[in-house]
Amino acid sequence: MRRASRGARIGEYMTVTNAVETTMVWGTVSGASMVGMVISLLLSVGLPIFLGIFIYKKTKAWVPAFFIGCGIFVGFAMILEQICHAIVLTVTGSVIRDNIWLYAIYGGLAAALFEECGRWIAMKFCLKKHLTRENALMYGAGHGGIEAFLILGMSSMSNLLTAAMINGGLMEKTMTALEPAQQEVTYHQLSVLWTTPAYQFYLAPVERISAIALQIALSMFVYSAVKTGRKLHLAAAFGLHFAVDFLTVVCASTIPTWALELGLLLVVAVICVAVYQLVYVQMAEKKA
Numbered sequence: 001m002r003r004a005s006r007g008a009r010i011g012e013y014m015t016v017t018n019a020v021e022t023t024m025v026w027g028t029v030s031g032a033s034m035v036g037m038v039i040s041l042l043l044s045v046g047l048p049i050f051l052g053i054f055i056y057k058k059t060k061a062w063v064p065a066f067f068i069g070c071g072i073f074v075g076f077a078m079i080l081e082q083i084c085h086a087i088v089l090t091v092t093g094s095v096i097r098d099n100i101w102l103y104a105i106y107g108g109l110a111a112a113l114f115e116e117c118g119r120w121i122a123m124k125f126c127l128k129k130h131l132t133r134e135n136a137l138m139y140g141a142g143h144g145g146i147e148a149f150l151i152l153g154m155s156s157m158s159n160l161l162t163a164a165m166i167n168g169g170l171m172e173k174t175m176t177a178l179e180p181a182q183q184e185v186t187y188h189q190l191s192v193l194w195t196t197p198a199y200q201f202y203l204a205p206v207e208r209i210s211a212i213a214l215q216i217a218l219s220m221f222v223y224s225a226v227k228t229g230r231k232l233h234l235a236a237a238f239g240l241h242f243a244v245d246f247l248t249v250v251c252a253s254t255i256p257t258w259a260l261e262l263g264l265l266l267v268v269a270v271i272c273v274a275v276y277q278l279v280y281v282q283m284a285e286k287k288a
Contacts, residue, residue, distance in 0.1 A: 024187045026172055027194035029163035036201025037160045043205040044153030047212065048145025055141055059134035068126045069142025069219070076118030078150065081110055100253060108246035116238045119143070119219060123226040133283045136223035137216060144215030148208045156204070163193055203261045210261070210268045214244060217268070217275040224279045233279070240271060 052066045088106070089096060096102045119139075127135055165171040171190065175183050218237045225234035244267065251260050 024183070026166065027191070028167050029194050030198050032198035033193070033196070033201050034160065034163055036198060036204070037156045037163065040152050040201060040204045040208075041156040041160065044148045044151075044156065044208060047209070048141060048148060051141040051145065051212070052138065055134070055138050059137065061132075061134040061138040062127075062130045063138070065127060065130065065135040065138040066142035066145070068122055069139040069144075070146035072118040072122045072126075073115070073143045073146050074150075076114045077111070077147070081114040084110055084114070100250065104246045104249035107249055108242040108244075111245045112238045112241035115143075116218070116222065116234070116241055119222045119237070120226065120234065123219075123222050131223065131227055133220070133223060133280055136219050139223075140216030140219030141212070143219060144212035147215065148212055152204055152208050159193065162190065166190065166193060200257055203257055206261045206265060210265045213272055214240075214268045217272045220275045220279045224283065227283070244268075 052063070055061050056063060088110075096106050122139060123131060123136070127139065162171065165174070175186060178186065218241055221233045221237040221240075224230055225232075225237070244264070248260070248264065251263070255263075
């Protein structure tokens with residue numbers, strides 16, 4: 001998803017490692033791939049801002065809820081969860097990393113645990129005096145929005161700059177300063193940018209739309225759990241988060257990317273409709 005496409009081969013240079021001559025043939029990142037990167041970058045920045053403004057204009061939601069969502073995601077998913085990964089994956093070594101099922105289970109449980117706990121804390125304490133369904137929507141837009149920017153936006157920006165350097169020949173010249181072994185490793189990492197089919201870059205925005213929608217839906221579930229005391233809704237948020245992450249990891253290695261993203265989009269659409277009926281509409285009726 002954070003890759004680029006095949007391109008015409010434009011040059012090559014030689015490097016010698018352990019007396020073995022390795023030919024590195026540089027390709028170009030196609031225009032179609034770069035357009036996909038631009039779209040991904042614009043969507044990762046523009047969609048969260050659009051949602052925040054849209055929700056505010058439609059509901060007059062509390063704007064700080066958006067930034068609370070951003071902060072909770074960074075604190076719980078990008079800091080605490082990453083610390084957990086560093087410890088667990090270091091201790092277990094290859095036991096989890098090399099087993100797709102264990103990796104999917106662990107990853108799904110960790111993501112669900114940290115993000116849903118963070119979401120619950122936000123609803124219970126940070127939004128305590130502003131706990132409304134409108135503010136829960138605004139919170140979800142912030143939670144999912146910052147995730148989109150950090151995961152898709154930053155990688156798209158990096159890919160664009162790297163692709164421009166590759167196509168301009170600057171990357172090849174820059175790499176001459178590296179040791180031969182480092183050159184080869186870096187080359188193989190960068191080659192993904194011109195060997196990945198261009199269409200995959202257009203799937204990245206689709207995946208982020210699904211992710212943002214899911215984050216908003218899960219935020220509504222946790223809101224309902226805190227507001228009404230329905231523990232089942234909190235369990236639903238945890239279970240759905242785990243299930244989506246688990247299935248995404250498992251299916252990524254067994255079905256085409258486009259099928260995975262389309263399937264994920266449909267599943268999230270069903271979840272959103274269910275949340276709208278079970279939470280948003282019912283809470284509105286109680287409020288009335």
